[in-house]
Amino acid sequence: MDIREAVAEDWDTIWPFFREIITTQETYTYDPELTFEQARAIWMSASSSPLARTTVAVDAEGKVLASANMYPNRPGPGAHVASASFMVDAAARGQGVGRALCQDMIDWADRTGFRSIQFNAVVESNTGAVKLWQSLGFAIIGTVPEAFLSPTQGYVGLHIMHRHL
Secondary structure, three states, X not given: OEEEEOOHHHHHHHHHHXXXXXXXXXOOOOOOOOOHHHHHHHHHHHHHOOOOEEEEEEOOOOOEEEEEEEEEOOOHHHOOEEEEEEEEOHHHOOOOHHHHHHHHHHHHHXXXXXXXXXXXXXXXXXXXXXXXXXXXXOEEEEEEEXXXXXXXXXXXXXXXXXXXX
């Protein structure tokens, strides 16, 4: 597996798993009705800023397995804290792809001069992601109760997770 900067042509491969993830409404607060173009504008726009980046994880044949985007968590006086989002194709889950993408993001944030990383909305019922982020040094610093409506779990909290660099 290799992690590289995403290019515009990657969106056609990212879109199917992006759409599947947002329409299940279990892990992201994105509107499940986002169109192809709206979703691309959100996900791929990170590549247009020097303080932001969109990446893909690809297998040995070049197939896109997952994607991440990373950026300053807030503008201006909050721009020293990074944030990111990760999407892994269902067929690639459990193979270390998410871990590799997050480690790449941590390394990028450190190289770029961010002081820490904050994930604003990790769905608490997404226990696999929560455990993964914790294993990479993130701590839950707060939880907004019942801030996310899961079709299978009902109202669950959104964790705010943080890691110093």
